[in-house]
Amino acid sequence: xxxxxxxxxxxxxxxxxxxxxxxxxxxxxxxxxxxxxxxxxxxxxxxxxxxxxxxxxxxxxxxxxxxxxxxxxxxxxxxxxxxxxxxxxxxxxxxxxxxxxxxxxxxxxxxxxxxxxxxxxxxxxxxxxxxxxxxxxxxxxxxxxxxxxxxxxxxxxxxxxxxxxxxxxxxxxxxxxxxxxxxxxxxxxxxxxxxxxxxxxxxxxxxxxxxxxxxxxxxxxxxxxxxxxxxxxxxxxxxxxxxxxxxxxxxxxxxxxxxxxxxxxxxxxxxxxxxxxxxxxxxxxxxxxxxxxxxxxxxxxxxxxxxxxxxxxxxxxxxxxxxxxxxxxxxxxxxxxxxxxxxxxxxxxxxxxxxxxxxxxxxxxxxxxxxxxxxxxxxxxxxxxxxxxxxxxxxxxxxxxxxxxxxxxxxxxxxxxxxxxxxxxxxxxx
Amino acid sequence: xxxxxxxxxxxxxxxxxxxxxxxxxxxxxxxxxxxxxxxxxxxxxxxxxxxxxxxxxxxxxxxxxxxxxxxxxxxxxxxxxxxxxxxxxxxxxxxxxxxxxxxxxxxxxxxxxxxxxxxxxxxxxxxxxxxxxxxxxxxxxxxxxxxxxxxxxxxxxxxxxxxxxxxxxxxxxxxxxxxxxxxxxxxxxxxxxxxxxxxxxxxxxxxxxxxxxxxxxxxxxxxxxxxxxxxxxxxxxxxxxxxxxxxxxxxxxxxxxxxxxxxxxxxxxxxxxxxxxxxxxxxxxxxxxxxxx
Numbered sequence: 046x047x048x049x050x051x052x053x054x055x056x057x058x059x060x061x062x063x064x065x066x067x068x069x070x071x072x073x074x075x076x077x078x079x080x081x082x083x084x085x086x087x088x089x090x091x092x093x094x095x096x097x098x099x100x101x102x103x104x105x106x107x108x109x110x111x112x113x114x115x116x117x118x119x120x121x122x123x124x125x126x127x128x129x130x131x132x133x134x135x136x137x138x139x140x141x142x143x144x145x146x147x148x149x150x151x152x153x154x155x156x157x158x159x160x161x162x163x164x165x166x167x168x169x170x171x172x173x174x175x176x177x178x179x180x181x182x183x184x185x186x187x188x189x190x191x192x193x194x195x196x197x198x199x200x201x202x203x204x205x206x207x208x209x210x211x212x213x214x215x216x217x218x219x220x221x222x223x224x225x226x227x228x229x230x231x232x233x234x235x236x237x238x239x240x241x242x243x244x245x246x247x248x249x250x251x252x253x254x255x256x257x258x259x260x261x262x263x264x265x266x267x268x269x270x271x272x273x274x275x276x277x278x279x280x281x282x283x284x285x286x287x288x289x290x291x292x293x294x295x296x297x298x299x300x301x302x303x304x305x306x307x308x309x310x311x312x313x314x315x316x317x318x319x320x321x322x323x324x325x326x327x328x329x330x331x332x333x334x335x336x337x338x339x340x341x342x343x344x345x346x347x348x349x350x351x352x353x354x355x356x357x358x359x360x361x362x363x364x365x366x367x368x369x370x371x372x373x374x375x376x377x378x379x380x381x382x383x384x385x386x387x388x389x390x391x392x393x394x395x396x397x398x399x400x401x402x403x404x405x406x407x408x409x410x411x412x413x414x415x416x417x418x419x420x421x422x423x424x425x426x427x428x429x430x431x432x433x434x435x436x437x438x439x440x441x442x443x444x445x446x447x448x449x450x451x452x453x454x455x456x457x458x459x460x461x462x463x464x465x466x467x468x469x470x471x472x473x474x475x
Numbered sequence: 476x477x478x479x480x481x482x483x484x485x486x487x488x489x490x491x492x493x494x495x496x497x498x499x500x501x502x503x504x505x506x507x508x509x510x511x512x513x514x515x516x517x518x519x520x521x522x523x524x525x526x527x528x529x530x531x532x533x534x535x536x537x538x539x540x541x542x543x544x545x546x547x548x549x550x551x552x553x554x555x556x557x558x559x560x561x562x563x564x565x566x567x568x569x570x571x572x573x574x575x576x577x578x579x580x581x582x583x584x585x586x587x588x589x590x591x592x593x594x595x596x597x598x599x600x601x602x603x604x605x606x607x608x609x610x611x612x613x614x615x616x617x618x619x620x621x622x623x624x625x626x627x628x629x630x631x632x633x634x635x636x637x638x639x640x641x642x643x644x645x646x647x648x649x650x651x652x653x654x655x656x657x658x659x660x661x662x663x664x665x666x667x668x669x670x671x672x673x674x675x676x677x678x679x680x681x682x683x684x685x686x687x688x689x690x691x692x693x694x695x696x697x698x699x700x701x702x703x704x705x706x707x708x709x710x711x712x713x714x715x716x717x718x719x720x721x722x723x724x725x726x727x728x729x730x731x732x733x734x735x736x737x738x739x740x741x742x743x744x745x746x747x748x749x750x751x752x753x754x755x756x757x758x759x760x761x762x763x764x765x766x767x768x
Contacts, residue, residue, distance in 0.1 A: 093668045093701055094650075101590065101664040104652035164650015164665060164701035168630075172649060175630040182653050183629035271758055272623060272659035421661040422754075424597035424612065 067307060075449045082442005085435050086161065094164060096435040103417040103428035105162075107410070107436045111443075112158040113263055114292070114409040116189075117285065118402075119151035120260035121293015123196065123251060130203070131248035136316055140297050142460050145200040147297065147451070152193050154447040161439055181266045188258035195254065199247040201225075202240055206232050207459035221457045260289045267412065275353035275416035280338050287331045288408055294324040295378075295401035302395045304455075312391055321394045324401060325382045332375060349419070356415040366411050374404010507542055510535070561639040562708055563735035563763040564722070565745040566613055570729035573598055573611035577721035577730070581615075584709060584720035586683040588693075589671060591664040593706035594721050612766075613730070615721060616641060616662040616706035617754065620761030624654035624663060633703070639735075639763060640708050642686055648702035655703060659755050660762070668700040687711055708732075735763060 089096045099106050126144035128134045160166050172186045209230045211222035264285030267276040298320040305312045342350040357366050378397035380387075387393035418428040432440075454460070497515065501508040514535055520526035573596060581587070581594040597612040622641050625633050632647040633654055655663045670693065671678040682690040682699065685707060690698065709719035717723070722730040733742035742765075745751065750767040 091696075093696065094665070095667045095669065099665075101655055102661070104655040104665055159651075162651070164652065164703075165648065168647070168649040171647065172629050172651075175632075175647065177628055177631040179626045180629045180653075182627065182651065186629060266653075270623070270627070270657050272657055417656070421659065422597070422614075424599050425595075425661050 071307075072449070072452060075445045075452065078445035079442050079449060082438055082440075082445060085438040086442060089161060089435055089439055090166065096433060098430050098433050098436070100428065100430070102420075102426055103414070103430040105413055105417060106430055107432040107440060108158045108162040110406070110409040110413040111440055112155050112162070113285070113412070114406055115151045115155035115158065115447075116263050117260060117289035117405065117409070118292050118296050119148045119155065119289075120255045120286065121289040121291065122151070122297050123148040123255050123293070124290055125293055125297055127248040127252050127255075130199075130244045131252070136319060139313060139316060139461075140301050140320075142200065142203050143300065144293075144297055145196060145203060146454065146458070146460055147300065148293075149193060149196045149200065150447050150451050150454075152189060152196070153450065154443055156189065157443045157446070158440070161443070181262060181269055185259075185262050185266060188254065188262055192251075192254055192259045195247060195251055199244065199251065202243045202247065204459055205230070205240055206237070211459055218457060218459060222459070256286055260286050272421060273353075273416045274347065274349040275342065275357075275419075276412070278338060278341070280334055284331065284334045284338065287327060287334060288405055291324060291327040291331050292402055292405035294320060294327060295398040295405070298324060299395060299398040299402065302391055302398070304461075314389065314391060317391060317394055318389060321382045321397060324398065325379055328375060328379065328401065348423075352419045353416050356418045357411055360415075360418075362411075362415055362418065365407050365414075369407030370404055370411055373400050374407055375401075378404070507538075510538055510542060559637055559736060560734045561736040561763065562618070562713070563639070563733065563742050563746065563765065564615065564708070564719075565731040565742045565751070565765045565767060567729045567731075567745075567767040568610065568612070569767065570727040571596075571611045571613060572727050572729075573609065574726055576724050576726055577613055580720040580724035581706070584683070584712070585685065586678070586681070586693075587664075587704070588666060589669040590667060591704055593662075593664075593704070613721070614660060614662070614754075615708070615719075615764060617660050617760070617762030617764045618708065619763065621759060623657045623659060623758075623760055627653045627657045629653065636710075638713075640710055641705070642707055642710065643703060643705060645685075645688075645699040645702045645704070650701045650703065652703060659758050659760060663703050663705045666700050666702060666704050668695055684711055687714065 085096075097106060097108075122144040125137070126141050126148065129137050129141040129144070160169055163169055172183065173190070176187075177183050205226070208222040208226045209232050211219045212226055212230070213219065214222075261282040264282030267273070268278065268281035271277050298317060301320075302312060302317060304310075339354060342354060356362060378401045381393045381397035381400075382388060387397075414430055418430065420427045497512060498508060501511040504511075517526055517531055517534070521528055521531050575596050578592055578594050578596055582592060585593055587593060594613065594615045597614060599610045599612070601608050601610055618635075618639055618641050620639075622633075622635060625635055625641060628634075629651065630647055630649055632645075632649070633641065633643045635641050650665070652665055655665060679693040682693045684690070685699075685704075687710070693700075709717070709721075712719060718732050722732040731742050731745055733740040735743055735746060737743055745767060746765045748767060751765050752768055753762045753765055756762070
């Protein structure tokens, strides 16, 4: 085990001096993408939403799709972290803190997308001042704030021991740790028990908050709209939560494998295979729920439902449904995880996870766009929406911002510390 | 202070000289003098806010019926104070010829930018040749009883006035466009900031004073740009005692406007006609624009 610890510490100690070339390239590319995105963000702020292909017929587009996608990623990875911290699934422990941190970053990214989408971004905070209690969106705003706060506190508690241990080091992480801990912070049986209890309490509060409040609620934003029959079903928020679990698990798997490869750390293959199976299990439930939702809509034979289904499955937009949501996001990953030759192959599972994440992006677009393409009343114009360059580059810029925050914070915070860390602490004490 | 009092006394004197004696005047009328004087006294209290209008009606109802008989009934019911105005519109589809002049009048009145029309006319051919008929469906905002747009607005920027009109506070709207998504009638539009300035000289010179707010020139990034806009039954015209522009301009007299709470108004009578129907009445929004088929 001690060799593992040494290896994990290695690149970080080097970080102060010469950064690895791979890392430099990574940061460089992200900075360029973010700079390009920033240019288009400025353009959007200056010229307003004319830079998008949105209209009064299709008022919500790519940014809203990405917003619900990232809220989903956040809820998904948080719920995965609760499996570890609340239900004690020890075998996923290595990704616990990472999951919490990804949940925070995804919320930041999601809210940045909403900010871009608001016609009056400077009035965004007034959404917290004026409260229309019948508005799901107003509730969501408040849930998001509470949720981010809870995540931050929980992450701090999860990292507290590592901070205390790291404070003795003279590395970059050590300096950050000294900033974030009190001078007399210690680790003993009492604090360990206390921290664990708090993790459990916060995680337990977080579960209903994430399911009912954050992600089920985000689904309810759409589900309550009786004017759009494709959204207006009780199962809709549930599909949101389940697909959040799918994407959250997939993203965590992908980031864990990529990070291990980049930092040349050994991969816990057993855990990755377990995560992949979990991901596919969620995916099956998701597909089942979606199938029933479409079946009920189809069976009604109501024009409004048929038109929505037709727009999604048999129109110029159907490549997104069949190609991305079904083929890339479900068929290929299921095949990769179950085919004997790829079932234990880390690269194949990584590809499966990345495809699942992309597939869920497709799911989010297919939720938001097609039902706004169908005319709201017979005789009214049908929508015609495809994101503009501005919308794509703004989206890429915001996502690059998220990855930048993640990469930098990964250098500063002990996100990957494991259970054998306590031994390391003892060694340092000596 | 003293000067003011002196002036007031002077004015009162002039008024007293000009005014005829109330008792004398009432004595000339065929009706009860005391009742008139008492009512006038109490009416002053009502105006000053010291007496409730309903109590006033209760107090005098019996004697008024005794004095004036049946003809007073309608009057008292109307001023009962219990019933507020609820503006509504009735559109006779048989009279609509599909000239779109309501759309033009609305655009001219509210100076709506490209891509925004508070009032649209949907046109559709029904049936197969030779048995075809053309249906024109003029659609303003329905000013629903339970507006879905008001339900979903996160900041209460859109709300229903006491007179039934659904309005927007453009200075509060954050531009999230949830209301556009939620409106079952497609009655709302987002102001992207486009302008007719290239085709029409001086279009940007003034923003229509919707809801009585003078906004001056139409400029980039200035409210109402970046917010949601909609039909408001020409509230600024109603306040001047005028009908909405679309009603006034309709060449076939297909549109009727009035108080749906007044059972004797034209709109109320038409709304109760067997020809009357509402759009998407199954949704529970309760539209206040009623069509005659």
